Amino acid sequence: MKISVIGCGYLGAVHAATLASMGHTVVGIDVDPGKVEQLARGAAPFHEPGLDELLRDGRNTGRLTFSTDAAAAKGAQVHFLCVGTPQDKTSDAANLTFLVSAIETLLPHLAAGAVVVGKSTVPVGTVEMLRGVLASRPDVLLGWNPEFLRQGTAVKDSLVPDRLVYGVDGGRASAFHPRTGAPLGVTAALDAVYEPLLEAGIPRLVCNFATAELIKSAANAFLATKVSFINAVAELCDAKGADVAELAEAMGMDPRIGGRYLHAGLGFGGGCLPKDIRSFRTQAIHAGVTALDDWMRLVDSVNLGQRERTVSLAAGLCGGSVAGRSITVLGASFKPDTDDIRDSPALDVADRLAACGAHVTVTDPKAVNQAWRRYPRLKFEASMEQALEGAELVMLLTEWDEYRSLSPAAAGARVRRRVVLDARNVLDAAAWQASGWLVRGLGTGAAAYASEQAPAPLSS
Numbered sequence: 312m313k314i315s316v317i318g319c320g321y322l323g324a325v326h327a328a329t330l331a332s333m334g335h336t337v338v339g340i341d342v343d344p345g346k347v348e349q350l351a352r353g354a355a356p357f358h359e360p361g362l363d364e365l366l367r368d369g370r371n372t373g374r375l376t377f378s379t380d381a382a383a384a385k386g387a388q389v390h391f392l393c394v395g396t397p398q399d400k401t402s403d404a405a406n407l408t409f410l411v412s413a414i415e416t417l418l419p420h421l422a423a424g425a426v427v428v429g430k431s432t433v434p435v436g437t438v439e440m441l442r443g444v445l446a447s448r449p450d451v452l453l454g455w456n457p458e459f460l461r462q463g464t465a466v467k468d469s470l471v472p473d474r475l476v477y478g479v480d481g482g483r484a485s486a487f488h489p490r491t492g493a494p495l496g497v498t499a500a501l502d503a504v505y506e507p508l509l510e511a512g513i514p515r516l517v518c519n520f521a522t523a524e525l526i527k528s529a530a531n532a533f534l535a536t537k538v539s540f541i542n543a544v545a546e547l548c549d550a551k552g553a554d555v556a557e558l559a560e561a562m563g564m565d566p567r568i569g570g571r572y573l574h575a576g577l578g579f580g581g582g583c584l585p586k587d588i589r590s591f592r593t594q595a596i597h598a599g600v601t602a603l604d605d606w607m608r609l610v611d612s613v614n615l616g617q618r619e620r621t622v623s624l625a626a627g628l629c630g631g632s633v634a635g636r637s638i639t640v641l642g643a644s645f646k647p648d649t650d651d652i653r654d655s656p657a658l659d660v661a662d663r664l665a666a667c668g669a670h671v672t673v674t675d676p677k678a679v680n681q682a683w684r685r686y687p688r689l690k691f692e693a694s695m696e697q698a699l700e701g702a703e704l705v706m707l708l709t710e711w712d713e714y715r716s717l718s719p720a721a722a723g724a725r726v727r728r729r730v731v732l733d734a735r736n737v738l739d740a741a742a743w744q745a746s747g748w749l750v751r752g753l754g755t756g757a758a759a760y761a762s763e764q765a766p767a768p769l770s771s
């Protein structure tokens with residue numbers, strides 16, 4: 312099949328490359344010439360494991376090309392919309408202008424009978440609004456196929472998704488032939504796109520537009536809810552000397568609860584969960600659903616509170632104030648295995664510490680190049696060893712494997728003071744303590760710990 316993918320960021324580039332790997336002929340279109348040039352060379356413009364290989368394969372087979380010109384989409388049977396829907400600059404709502412402009416640019420290049428399918432995350436009602444943008448083309452079909460991939464495992468998530476969701480006009484009732492049961496319209500087109508996945512047994516759910524839009528928003532809201540729930544419990548654990556990791560492990564053994572997204576720590580960030588829960592809240596407010604508005608507000612505030620708490624803990628570990636202290640932050644990206652720094656909790660905390668007068672050095676295996684220009688108050692160091700030199704407090708804020716497996720003895724030889732705040736609760740505290748470190752986590756029983764040990768005093 313010939314397919315176009317409009318918007319080649321973290322979602323679109325992976326979508327284009329995986330579709331080409333399934334045998335389709337794909338053109339990726341983006342307004343950013345730098346990104347297009349890199350992708351066309353077979354190099355990912357961001358760090359995503361496995362993507363470079365797929366891009367190179369796509370280029371070598373000739374099945375994957377990239378362009379800044381929307382006319383390159385001509386002749387495609389299916390056009391996927393993967394442009395951004397970021398948080399509006401002046402409100403919590405999603406900004407849909409990129410979607411509208413992508414469709415407007417695509418309009419003159421759409422063949423009769425072409426199928427336009429959105430993958431971007433959108434508030435409920437967006438597809439109906441976009442139908443208006445496509446009103447002059449009743450010969451074009453519109454569908455919505457939300458995406459659930461995670462950065463860092465995006466290639467695998469795209470090739471082996473948990474499920475496929477198709478939002479179609481009229482929902483299930485109009486998606487299949489009433490007598491034969493054969494898929495029709497958008498459903499048939501998407502079945503052809505995803506044939507290898509469907510053959511491998513990936514479930515596909517067909518529903519109406521509103522349901523498809525809400526499935527995606529609700530899924531992200533639920534993941535965020537789990538994280539904020541365990542972080543709120545972590546605070547109680549700290550107050551009462553309980554260990555949140557052991558608690559979450561035991562809770563997760565109940566299959567009705569499940570252990571994933573119950574990892575307590577600094578909380579969630581990134582280009583999606585934070586803006587999606589705010590958009591969901593806005594949708595709830597517009598629909599008068601007060602409970603969901605309150606719920607999302609709380610999830611967001613617990614999450615942001617974790618950053619505040621981490622800054623306070625750092626001050627406590629520095630004897631009351633971080634001013635003038637040398638702090639090394641391990642991790643800049645919003646989570647490991649990506650260089651994405653959008654709403655990174657690690658950088659937010661690092662910047663707040665710097666605002667309080669700390670001398671903050673940040674290191675990260677992949678994200679330093681993305682971050683240094685945007686955070687002038689922070690010092691960036693590509694080498695972790697260099698970054699650790701002379702630190703009075705080490706803070707693990709993004710749990711890259713390099714930091715999880717860091718040798719406490721080797722790190723201890725570089726720092727001025729062996730105190731570590733493990734805000735992702737991933738270090739082997741006993742091993743670090745055995746090496747003379749004072750280790751503090753989030754929800755690991757701080758009250759009990761505080762009465763037994765106090766950080767070594769700082770010389771001024």
Ligand SMILES: NC(=O)C1=CN([C@@H]2O[C@H](COP(=O)(O)OP(=O)(O)OC[C@H]3O[C@@H](n4cnc5c(N)ncnc54)[C@H](O)[C@@H]3O)[C@@H](O)[C@H]2O)C=CC1
Pocket residue numbers: 317318319320321322323340341342343346393394395396397409412413416430431432433458459460461462582583
């Ligand atoms: N990043 C992720 O892991 C996932 C993202 N999503 C959703 O996918 C959408 C895209 O997210 P990301 O890829 O992270 O954003 P992104 O910002 O990395 O990529 C968006 C791309 O669209 C391009 N663009 C903007 N306007 C355009 C236009 N008119 N024509 C062509 N290209 C245009 C931009 O230059 C950019 O490269 C969002 O709605 C997001 O919520 C959904 C699932 C996963």
Ligand SMILES: O=C(O)[C@H]1O[C@H](OP(=O)(O)OP(=O)(O)OC[C@H]2O[C@@H](n3ccc(=O)[nH]c3=O)[C@H](O)[C@@H]2O)[C@H](O)[C@@H](O)[C@@H]1O
Pocket residue numbers: 432458459460461462463531534538571572573574575576577578579580581582583584645646
């Ligand atoms: O809509 C999206 O864009 C995507 O958003 C998330 O994916 P992603 O943002 O890539 O990252 P996650 O792995 O979900 O992590 C999000 C944040 O939550 C944090 N997190 C996650 C899990 C956990 O137990 N604790 C926790 O603090 C991570 O550190 C990270 O900052 C969802 O997991 C995807 O299903 C969805 O497609």
